[in-house]
Amino acid sequence: MSPFCDILGMPGALLILLTALFLMIAQTVIVLLSIREKRSRRQVWIAALHFAAGFLFFVIVLEGFDVVNYPSIPRDSVQTGWFVYSLPWLVYPLLEAISAVILILHFLEYRRYRKGTVTRSAIRQSIDLLPEGVMISAQDGTVHLANLKMSALCREVTGERLYDANRFRTHLADAGTEQGGGILIHTQNGKVWRFAKENLAIDGTEYIRTSAVDVTERYRITEELREKNIRLQEMQRRMKEAADLSQEMFIKQEEAGARSALHNELGQVLLMGRHCIEHPESTDRAMVAVMTRQMNRFLLGESRTPEPDAGTGDALREALRMAGSIGVVPVLSGDPPGREEVRSLLAAAIRECAANTVKHAGGDRLFVEISKDGTGTCMTISNNGDPPKAPIAESGGLLSLRRSVEDAGGQMTVKSLPVFRLKLSFPDK
Secondary structure, three states: OOEHHHOOOOHHHHHHHHHHHHHHHHHHHHHHHHHHOOOOHHHHHHHHHHHHHHHHHHHHHHHHHHHHHOOOOOOOOOOOOOHHHHOEOOHHHHHHHHHHHHHHHHHHHHHHHHHHOOOHHHHHHHHHOOOOEEEEEEOOOEEEEEOHHHHHHHHHHHOOOOOEHHHHHHHHHHHOEEEOOEEEEEOOOOOEEEEEEEEEEEOOEEEEEEEEEEOHHHHHHHHHHHHHHHHHHHHHHHHHHHHHHHHHHHHHHHHHHHHHHHHHHHHHHHHHHHHHHHOHHHOOHHHHHHHHHHHHHHHOOOOOOOOOOOOOOOHHHHHHHHHHHOOOEEEEEOOOOOOHHHHHHHHHHHHHHHHHHHHHHOOOEEEEEEEEOOOEEEEEEEEOOOOOOOOOOOOOHHHHHHHHHHHOOOEEEEEOOOOOEEEEEEEOO
16 A cells, blocks of 8 residues: 555645644634533543644644645755655545544534533523523623623614613613613614613622513503503592582482472461361361471471371372362272372372362362273373463472372373373383
8 A cells, every 4th residue: 555655746635634624623613612611621631632633633744745746845854754654545534534533522522511501602692582681781881791682772772882881771761761660661663671770799799780671561551551540530530520419419309309398288288277267167177287286397397307197007098188178079980009109199199189279270179080901000180170271380299299200110191271180100010
């Protein structure tokens, strides 16, 4: 087999030289990675020895290649007759193959090391891949660490490269809005970022950590809640106004009802007194005395409301007695209603119509017709007095009666011509 010095002028020698160069570069990378990742001394020494051997191998091949291919260059120290050049040429590719296998083993072991160990590059890569911005800086503003997101935010907010942390934070304070110890920044793409800083003490040295978090969704929800809270406060204000107005209306309605009741009861007592004076022979004096006493107690403040029905137990029967006491004879046809509420409203209508018959129509008869069908009860009240000269304007007792009937679910109809007629209708349900 030919010695290596015999093939130095052939193309195969150039291939061996280029392979040695590639192997030396790979060995250099392995040494640098071992030193940077702070691996064990044994691994670093192995990588360094491998690099030294590869470098020596490359120098030997390069010097021999130059001696043969460039003989015009004078050389005193290198001769192709050296022992290393007299070796069979196949030894050189074999050494390179062994070196390549060692390199492959180094790379596989380094790969396993990267997978099972948190290295500096892995930490840096993880920080760069974070969706939040992170920056570590010194007190004077020198940036020691800034991930890709923080750098991109700095360019988007300030239009400058991130090189001075203090300058960057000053710009954030001027352009943003303070909230809860942080600063809210609205970017051009519609997002909202919250920047916050805190002090860090590492090995006795004070650093400043600045973080940026995307709070777009939380900010949107907060703004919606704030707007809803404003609307709720407005609704509460309106509800309070409505409650105050309702209370005032209720008080006025109660006062109107009390005045109407006082008017009706007082009118009936006065009519009873007049009838007693004009027709003493047909008047129940005991009843007149009881009604007058109750009205006096009410007017003197000893009673909250007049009690015309006290002692009888039935409002309808008491209304018929009161109608007779003022000179009006009630004439009923049909069965009285069984519902207590309807009987009370019929009694109120009889009292009001009896009083109006005496005061306005000059009559002495009151006709009450009660009829029932499959839907409800109908009650019609009329008199034998003079018909009204004009349509009746409901006020006082009639207006109070209408409100009571409608509150009970009934209907009230008043006709003036050709004769006065009051109709009350109540459904069964």
